[in-house]
Amino acid sequence: MQYDKEFLSFVKEILDSKEFQKRKKYDHHENESVYEHSMKVAYSSYLYAKKHKLNTKDISIGGLLHDFYYKPWKENTKKVPFFKKHGFVHAKEAYDNACKHFPNLMNDRIKDIITKHMFPLNIKFPKYRESWIVSLMDKKHSFEVLKHPSVWPQYLGLSKKNKKKEDKQWLILKYYFYYF
């Protein structure tokens, strides 16, 4: 993939960092690394922003860091309550981690992009057009990889396995959307 020079200039500091490079080894969805997934989301969001005259710098940084959570989520074996599962908490975690490693790059728009990319799972509405675009690109690229409905719970961070039986979790999710 040949990336636009402007895009690379916006995200150089992130790509050069050891911490972000570690994401090449973090399995995200269906054998795709967090690094590969984040690059896809960031670059497609950047291209869209460029075409539609949105903020290209913020969308590149926010897109690249939207899944900058601490550890490979599938390796987390600790039992947690339903609403503490990866799908619900990783956007906030990604933002906290981004603030820790790249405080100089953060601003309100980037915060919004990262913390609300899981909308509607995280129920607060994205405030900026750039946030909506990253959220949509994230879903587009995730579902290109997670083709079968049986593995969709992986996008939500509710299941690590490719199994069809996730009835209980889907039921809870249904009630979640009904009440919120």
Ligand SMILES: [Fe+2]
């Ligand atoms: Fe995510």
Ligand SMILES: [Fe+2]
């Ligand atoms: Fe993502």
